[in-house]
Amino acid sequence: MADPGTLPRLRAGGRSFLALVLTPEVPLAIWLEALDLQVSRSAGFFAGKPIILDLSLVPPETPELGAFLPALTERGLYVIGIEGADRDEPVFADWIWPEGLAGGRASPEADIPDDSVELPPLPPGALIIEEPVRSGQQIVWAEGDVIVLGSVASGAEVSAGGSIHVYGTLRGRAIAGIVGRPGARIFARVMEAELLAIDGFYAIAEEMPAALIGKPAQAVLVDETLTLRPVT
Structure with missing residues (x-):
């Protein structure tokens, strides 16, 4: 040994x-x-x-x-x-009952904790994305808000445990409150989203008010209905 x-x-x-x-x-x-x-x-x-x-x-x-x-x-x-x-x-009886989970996005490597060392808890916080989110990309951050300093392209998807803030154009999909937070919101400087969702309730582009498309807007959940409002 x-x-x-x-x-x-x-x-x-x-x-x-x-x-x-x-x-x-x-x-x-x-x-x-x-x-x-x-x-x-x-x-x-x-x-x-x-x-x-x-x-x-x-x-x-x-x-x-x-x-x-x-x-x-x-x-x-x-x-x-x-x-x-x-x-x-x-x-x-005839169902093929799923036995486990697979897939997901990779997270950073972590040391297996040593019981003799007391590790401080990691505080929750926002994830800041400084680059545009390109088509086909998926961003998943369950720990808090996601802040995108650029734009979110069509075909891209951003998911957050809290709210989502897009300082550019939101053309893809934004899914907020994924850990059961109905008070989460989605903000975009230019709202052209394919799909918006908060706490499991969602709306697609065809259901959004035409007057707010291409303008600063926010999505909120009102009585289990996803509602788009202007940002003033």
Whole structure:
């Protein structure tokens, strides 16, 4: 056995990811129709996104429940976790129940803590992005606000645990309050977003007031409705 003093210190990385939580309601056939409509209006919103399926509002005796997960799979939705249901219920006998999580964005390396050393907690804070967010990029920061000093291109996505501030043009997708903060907001000096979302409630470009497109605007959640307002 090697001398412990000569062994390298182990380092471990981590991954964080944004998972969308879908909470279907009965009747499931109508809910799937609503899902199909949203997908047709914003095809890229669900593409490649990990999904957590919350079945807390669907009783196990619901007739269409047995075919529900296959129906989501046929639509290309990637379900990585299921909650709010007992997997031992007979209705789930034919389901391929997801066992774990995968994917996410890489976080910086971290030392595996030594119990003999007291490590101070990392305070939450804002993430400042000094460069433009290019098409295809995904920024996920669950610890607080995201501040983008440049613009967010079409096809890019910024997600924040708190609010999102874009000092340039917001053309891509902005998703705020991802850790359950309905009071989060989205600000843009020039609002041309493809999609805005706060705490799971979202609006696509076609649903936004035309009078505010191309102008300074903010998105807020009012009575579970995402609302666009001018920034004065």
